[in-house]
Amino acid sequence: MTAPVGSAREGVRPPDAVSFTDVRYSWPGSSPFTIAIAEFALARGEKLLLLGPSGSGKSTFLSLLAGIVAPDSGRVDVLGTDMAALSGAARDRFRVEHFGIIFQMFNLLPYASLIDNVLLPLRFSRTRRDRALSEGSLEDVAVRLLEALGLDKTVIATVRAASLSVGQQQRVAAARALIGAPQIIVADEPTSALDRNVEGVFLKLLFAQSTTAGASVIMVSHDEGLAPYFDRVVRLDDIATSTRGALT
């Protein structure tokens, strides 16, 4: 365990943000992809980079982590909750309460305004909504986050998210992931469409905001060059075995 969360070090150790134990999962379908993860843990407040080439099961890993799919066997604990024990709808609720998710691209509803895009999770999570409300009106909170992520006012006033550049869109996606201070930020190659220097700026801004919120960050990528920005780097191949193709 790296990056200890100071106050909770003594006494009862708080549960990790995420822990996987003997997890096994196969995608249903004609060409099943199976992944097995013996052990994995993400500490609270930790910024972790999960490296793996494309097709190595990164997306499956994230789907398990965020409770989009439930493991066939084994345990996925998130903030002390056994995800497998939750029903599908409960996992959906759990996800929005505790996760902020940033995709590789196409993060935004193209027809909606930036503010609506950022506020989207708050419609599904009362906890995050209340947390955001404690900092001011929802609109103000969204605007402040967007500004903190380096978007200026004229951009924020954009009516349709579709008219933004990819870099701007990823910042809006980051603001959506961060709003209402979820405990875990999950990012799936959020910078792959950005050029190098924009990438660095984006990650720094993202980490600054997640540190303020006290959130853990787990990012998957195939790009080892990102390693310096993170507390810890894990290679998916080291923790997981995956098989592809028909299992006969």
Place this chain on the structure above:
Amino acid sequence: MMIVRLALQSLLNRRVTACLTVLAIAVSVMLLLGVEKVRTGARQSFADTISGTDLIVGARSGSLNLLLYSVFRIGNATNNVTWKSYQDIAKRPEVAWIVPLSLGDSHHGFRVLGTNADYFTHYKFRRGQSMTFAVGGPFKDLFDAVIGSDVAQTLGYKVGDRIIVAHGVGSISFIEHEDKPFRVSGILEKTGTPIDRTVHVSLEAIEAIHIDWQNGAPVPGQSISADDVRKMDLTPTAITAAMVGLNSKLATFKIQRAINDYQEEPLSAIMPGVALQELWGLVGTAETALSAVSAMVVATALLGMVTMILTTLNERRREMAILRSVGATPATVLGLLAAEGGLLTLAGVIVGTVGLFVALYLARPLIDRVYGLSLAIDPPRADEWVKLALIVAAGFIAGLLPAIRAYRLSLADGMTVRT
């Protein structure tokens, strides 16, 4: 609330296709309801062809045949009714009025009806409406004619014009009563009944133009001039049919039986309402076909909507993954898509219904004038509400098809967002 707004924004984002879809559904709904309106209107107009007449009497024949030639001026009588029989019926105490009808001549394809002035007061249509004169009045002179509005319009006649009646009922006739021309004394308002296509003359005139004829042809060298004929006795020997009004409806069956059992001559008496129903049953199969076609048009419009939703599914797939990532349950996402289908259909149904009423309101006077078809502007009936509700329900269900597909895709997509 925001979710609803997003759903609307999503639709707005595809407003051109969405509008076209709504329009297609609206037009199909208009057609469905419109056909229904025309159907009931036509049926009503048909049933309204004759009213207030309790019995129609003619030579013995089937009721449809008698109705067709006496009211609709279609086909020919099998035989005549003697003047004596007519008078016998007229003398019955239960008979309030009786109007003779004498057919067999024509004018440029329009039937000529010999009758008397009572015809204009006793013949009723559209729930007791009497015919009215657009110009002029009933016949005063022996050779006066009253023409229906279609006759006047088609042939361009006005009051005072001279017309020559042809013998027989073809549109081209070789034997004409050219020695005894008629003068148009009046033109009737449009009624939407066969009256519009009829030339009315007095019964005596029919007798007068045939007085020097024998066996359906003029007797050479025996022509009697129009002036001379006025001095002669023009009481007819026979008529084609008669319309009878009774003092009490209760007597209808009794009189009908009495006429059917009349000893001197084989006669038939029919109740026009019953015969009209019978006739409608015959031509009414066409309306079923019309309804079937309009129902298919609605189905086509819904199919178009499903196609529209399906083609935008890739974009929606992204939307669904985003919504799932922020905590929307599959049910929410499924509901959103299905609601879209329902919403589009509902909009189409509303636009179509309102559109129909606007169109009806605007076109009604014209339809009444040109086709004599009175279409009712009344709120949809219970069965029409049911139809509309069924269409909206079908829209929801149709919307479910792409929704389920998108939902499956989103499950398979997991956390990846595909383009």
